[in-house]
Amino acid sequence: MNLSIEYEQEQDGRWLAEVPELPGVLAYGATAQDAMAKAEILALRVLAERLESGESQPIPFSISLAAA
Numbered sequence: 394m395n396l397s398i399e400y401e402q403e404q405d406g407r408w409l410a411e412v413p414e415l416p417g418v419l420a421y422g423a424t425a426q427d428a429m430a431k432a433e434i435l436a437l438r439v440l441a442e443r444l445e446s447g448e449s450q451p452i453p454f455s456i457s458l459a460a461a
Contacts, residue, residue, distance in 0.1 A: 396436060397457045398429050412436045 400410040402425070410428035411419035418436050422428030443449045 395457065398432050398436075400425050400429055400432075415439050 394414070396412050396414050398410050398412055400408055402408050403421075407421050407423065408425045408428035409419060409421055410425070410432035412432055412435075415436055418432060418439055420428055420431035420435055422431055440449075
């Protein structure tokens with residue numbers, strides 16, 4: 394599984410980062426790096442919960458970054 398983090402700056406100056414492959418995984422931050430770090434942490438939590446609940450099987454994955 395390949396996961397990507399897309400990020401962009403909002404008009405109010407905050408940064409938004411999301412993982413399109415995992416609906417609902419998005420996070421705001423004061424900087425692009427802060428938003429991406431929060432989105433990555435959330436993505437890993439979602440994947441861990443899926444594994445713990447038996448929703449998915451362990452699979453290799455990578456995370457890449459892309460500016461929106």
